[in-house]
Amino acid sequence: MTRPSTRAKKEGLGKNLQTVIAIEELCWGDTGLLLSWPGQGLGNAAIDAVATEEQLERFGDKWAAMAITEPEAGSDTASITTTAELDGEEWVLNGEKIFVTAAERSEAVVVWATIDKEAGRGGIKSFVVEKGSPGFKLDHLEKKLGIRASDTGTFVLNNCRIPKDNILGSSEVKKSKTTAGFKGVMKTFDNTRPHVAAQGLGIARAALEFTKEKLEEVGAEFDYRKSPNNIKSREKDYYLMEANLEAARLLTWRAAWMADNGKRNSMEASMAKAKAGRAGTLLTQKCCDLLGPVGFSCRDLAEKWMRDAKIIDIFEGTGQIQHLIVARQFLGLSSKELK
């Protein structure tokens, strides 16, 4: 489980479906913990996707975080300003990266930087920066609403020097606006979005199971035969949540299944994340609502699930960005036409 994508690659097998199922189980336990699991990070997914044999040898077993986000570049990943310049046998990186998951615990960070600002997306490359590289500093860690077991930090790159062949993919700058290089990295996300969706499923299921148990203790009855129009509102709320969770799960499984079967799943992956992010957020809120004081108190975990669930609708592309991806593909619109 720790490194499904590497293993899957070596075996030449798609394991996406296994992975999303496993992730749901793990996040039923704790999502912060999963994110703090060596090798689970996005950085590793990127390395697995594009690294050369030689790079796989050097970095394949290193726990790698991923640093894209900057203070002025969140959803708009193409607007990053961290730079990388070639100086002899080394790249020199300068900039600031925020909100890096596993910033402290990881052994290396895949840093996105531009080697040619004029080239826009075409100039954006990713680099493996190992901890301890000169000029690479973990500035501070954040305090967060949820997933508190996971460390999130800011890196400052101040004339940070790394070997020339730590660049992932080619160093060629493509002048055309939509380049294979940028797309290659973005493609990593097609595979990981269902994983994030699956995290949301685990959190939501934990909240739902707890809520059901508590409601039954106070006399709620769940009988799948009775008409939904003829039951108490708390029971109907519960059923609707269960149905939404199931719908999100099926969208997630479908996206993973498509990846396993070599089908292009970019739209379906975003559908899964859009749905799981939204459903998980609303559902965990509702659980707290139904539980009353038990949902507000930190003595039980309902409030934690509500705090944790919210991140699913934010990282690796906010819910709005997922809708944008779905809408563009579903409607056949370019990024110019639908901004």
Add this chain to the structure above:
Amino acid sequence: MIDFAMSKEQQMVRNEVAKLVKGVVVDTAHDMDEERHIPPAAIQKAWELGFSISMIPESYGGFGLKDSPVETALILEELACGDMAFALAVMLPSLFIHPIAEMGTEDQKEKYLPLYCGETYKPCTLAIQEPHVGSDPVDLETTAERQGKAYVLNGKKCFVPGAAKAGHMLVAAALDGENNLFIVSGDVPGMTVGAKEKNLGLYALDTFEVSFKDCAIPMENRLGGEDGCAYDQLIQKSRVAMAAIGTGVSRASLEFVKDYAKQRVQFGEPIVHRQSVAFMLAEMAYEVDAMRLMTWKAASRLEAGKDAARESYLAKLYTGEMAMKVTDYGVQVMGGHGYIRDYPVERYYRNGRGISILEGIATL
């Protein structure tokens, strides 16, 4: 085993239905709704594809093919994507034929199936829903009482599709607190079929209130004989069927406004270039997919012969909610035009309302 792909056979069936819908439904759905009437010729054309009788043994007039709830769900989605009223009318005889075939005694099958499994469409139906707030298919107010060699039915049903012309119908009633189905012939004394109902949606479908007052039917007309029938199984199938239909109606709305939004220009650009419009479409797109997956999951369990109480319940609940949301968005994307009956989205919206409310008007 998890598989999200359709088999070749399933695709073929779906394409066949899509062809039929294109041929006899798409261009006429509006008129059928306005005129509150479905041309019998169109129904007969669909009947000839044999959806309702393919799983009935050849000895009773059917095709003797394997029963496939998944395939039926595909058919229903496709038909309902054309028009929900048409879908329900075409599949009406299934409401009587399938429970008899699945749960009837040998005598009942022999007596009733050949009547309805012929080459021409003959209406027969099922009466479950009751005309009061809190109507619940498993908590029936209609009762059956054993009196000598007869069962005596008392109670009221509503939304019984095709009741006026039905040669026979199955009537759901509680017998000593247990839910049962009874075979009732169209001309039995004590049964009254009211005038055609007027409803929010499904204008083209004939539905009726049917009341029973000391309506005595022969003892051998209890479905399944002395042991009764697996009533809950019928409810499960009917819920999945409605889920499939809900998916179809919602998809119809989505497909229509998708094209519209790309063509409609306001402020110098197609409205679909605006996020608030595009995001509605994105949400509609994934909710329709989710509805279909919920439907398929429940149908697959039924196909595997497993209990699908939970899955069918959730599928109907979900598609009921989402059909409202999706068809509402459909109207919204078109603004004032969506409100006007020249466009089909207001019909989808009215019809979509039925998914969560109606029980037992379709089955797999």
